[in-house]
Amino acid sequence: MSAKSKSANCFLICGEDDFQVALEAEELINRLVPEENRMFGLEIIDGRVDTIDACLTCLAKCQEALMMDGLFASDKFVWLREPAFIANDRLSRSKSIKAPLATLTNTIKAGLPEGRYLMLTTPRIHRASALFKAFNAAGEVRDFGNNLKDWECKNRAKEFLDRWLPVVELTMDGPIREQFLARVGYDSRRIASELEKLRCYRGGAGKVTKEDIEVIVSGGGVNEIWNFIDAFGKRDLPELLRQLRMLLAQSEHPIRLSNSLEARVNELLAIREILSRKWATPDSYNGLRWNPVPPEVDAWLSARDQDFRKMHSFRLKNLVAQAVKWTLRDLRMARHLLLEMREKLVSSSLPQEWLLEVCLIEALGGTRSANKQTKGA
Template sequence: MADNVYFYCGNDEYLVGTNARKKVDQICPAEEQSLSLEVIDGSASKVDEAIAAIDQCVAAFRTVGLFGGKKVVWLRDAAFLKNQVIMKNADVKRLLAELSNDLKAGLSPDQFLVVSAPGIYKVSGFYKAIKDIVEFEEFDIPERDYEARPVALKRAKSLFKREGYSIDSDAADLFIDRAGFETRQIMNEVEKLVLYKGEDKNIQLQDVQLMTAASHEAVAWDFTDAIAERKLGEAIRIFRQLLFQKQTAIGLIIQIENLFQNLLRFREYMEIGWLRMNGNRIQWANDEEIDDYFAAMPDDPRKMHWFRASKFANQAAPYTVARLAASKRLVVDTHEKMISEGSIPHELMLETLLAKLCAPPRRRR
């Protein structure tokens, strides 16, 4: 493995950037950077931009440093490395092959390469060529909510503790609901709360409610919560806010489909006795049949964070299975009409859907 090639990637942009910057500063102190550091912008979204960045990187190691001294190259924010289309381009593949060959041959002791990227296309020949010869660190936020949430919660509690503060359990759950899972956003919101609390070292629920801004993800949760709880006015208000924030009606109806899929299955689990409410929390039955059933599923609901799972169960409880199944069919039908019919604006179709979903159940005569 090359001792002077460092690769940092992942969708946690803050940790990727922070660790790359630390490594650059470690091998090239600030007072040396004006002469010894070359930063190459890798935030390319087009093939010709990616080619220019790679070509510049290759050329950097084929020229000696100023006065023959240390040469540190930082290929920063190399977004093209995870773009399958760009990575399959013949010229890009050729230049990356040249770079990987140079790295395999070995850089001189006073040459260093640091790469930071939001990800890398792991089927590419470049990744296969370098993965065993570079120091590779990956910082990813898990895609599934039940996997990402505990990681973010642990990170937030650790940051509060580092600042000398404690946070109540309910307050911590609400904090992550609002701040989301991205490290940079969590750090920003921790800093705000610390400044607000001052000498009072205990952060409570009302502090989070007052000071923590809702992320786009949290606003989307507020949207689906309003639908599940049949709060039509709030659902439409948040829907229009999300449209203003450049969300699409198609993207939002997919979230509504996921909502009713979860509500329906939680209601079914309650009906057959696999799940019961214990106050505001839920309790799963201990049964081999349940273990076998969930083992075959791609997302075991028992692994979902208790706060989110309890919310689904509480929201599903007032409905019947039949009502939730009918609502799910209505959402799917509307989604299909959005795709197939072009005469009615998607936004109008979705607002009509919200009115139907949030309508109170009809009383039987």
């Protein structure tokens, strides 16, 4: 714990990850408020209100609680819980709120009296606001983020997994951690729940294996469907069917799977066309190295929902690596089969699982020849 963490008496815990926000709040209370002092030394002000008058009341209560001595307790810990005047734009813009909110901000900047503590928890707060800056300068901010990018979510999930494994007395090797997160996703509450399931399944502490995860851990991570789509793009039929059966067992809707595959085929078709016409060549660093293109091609690329020339290099490299495994003819046939299958999914009496499997096997027909073509390239 840093020196600032030890001396701070104002704490802002914010972010969309409600599980970690709640966990941090609980740990902070456990550290700073002894059990025997909580009846009189802990004051919780519920800010989850929906009117300006109620917001003003919350602010007044908070300010009063910070200035008054605790009854029968030398220290006073005030928890302002999810105040609506911070998370709700309509309420935060109210002129009536600005003056009392500025008073609270100035109180934080000036520093609380000895033995007083303020903790504010909220799912949303403007990082450029005076209140956020006051907490950051005079107190401590524990920020679990909003609108995080995928790689940021993954890093947060890895950090939480490292933190929670000792709690449930389990260990995982690096590849097993990756497998676990790929299956579970990046939500900390779900990670904690699945780790508890693993511990119960194993009958106690120990080292988690690949087989443990495959048997007991429920899928549902946001990237589960991406594993399925990538297996299609890579023309990896065994992995594709394995992912399909896992998703169907989790009640994933066949129409959604079909739509996702169509979107991937359309992306691969465009990249395959670009490569075939020599408008660009594969590049190991950027994904594609672009050549000068005619004005009409420039207009076509710019009109796409996502211009390949502006796409993140990691994603573009992944798509290019998949596109080179296909010919234009194979991709057009795959698109035709997927469109045909979607019609059957809503009109045929045949089992949807069977329709999906047959379509995917047909769409990936010629996998061997495609692989030979890739090796020869």
